[in-house]
Amino acid sequence: MAGSLQDQLLKAGLANKQQANKAKAEKRKQTKQAKAVKKGEVFKDPEQLEREQAIAKAKEEKLQRDRELNRQREDELTRRSIDASCVQMLMQNSISMPHEGEVEYNFVDGTTIKKLYVNKTLQEQLAKGNLAIAASKGSYILIPAGVAEKISERRPELIISRQKVEEIDPDDPYADYQIPDDLMW
Structure with a gap:
């Protein structure tokens, strides 16, 4: 009785050629997987590979969302700190206006013309561009031009009115003619 068990089963008629080939393929697959496990390689079925790829993709998407949320939080913190520093500069450098100003100073806020009642020296400083008008908590305050420049770099919408110092054209x-001081628009 020489020969393999497979040959003996084929001769006895207990198995056919197709079953023998199928058994050989299974045996080859099992030995290949056993060798791969020893080497550290693991053959995975396609469904498992798809699941792992989906999990990796979900992790990557979550990382992207987290990065975007962190960036938004940092932007919000930066905006809040800029707002706080601008408000602090406004409060520290505000110039007190007289309660009963004798001169009205007209300026444009958006599309409307507003009035502030100031004294003569404040009016001159506003006209020359040494002072600026800023919005603070629903009211208007006067601040020095240098502070207004710093605030307008960070939050330009807080500065309502600021006269630009015009250069005189030599031609x-x-x-030689000065604008009268009592000319109001």
Whole structure:
């Protein structure tokens, strides 16, 4: 009785050629997997690979969402700190206005013309551009031009009105004529 068990089963008629080939393929697959396990390689079925890829993709998407949320939080913190520093600069550098100002100073806030009642020296400083008008908690305050410049770099919407110091054109024929102080618009 020489030969393998498979040959003997085929001769006895207990198995056919197709079953023998199937058994050989199974045996080859098992030995290949056993060798791969020894080497550290593991053959995975396609479903398991798809699951692992889906899990890896979900982790990557979660990381992206977390990064975006962190960036938004940092932007919000930065915006809040800028707001706080601007409000602090406004409060520390505000110039007190007289309660009963004798001169009205007109300025534009958005699309409307507003009035502030100030004294003569404040009016001159506003006209020359040494002072600026800023919005603070629903009211208007006067601040120095240097502070207004710093605030407008960070939050330009807080500065309502600021006169620009105009350079005098040397070829201007009306340069010798001054605008009257009592001219109001």
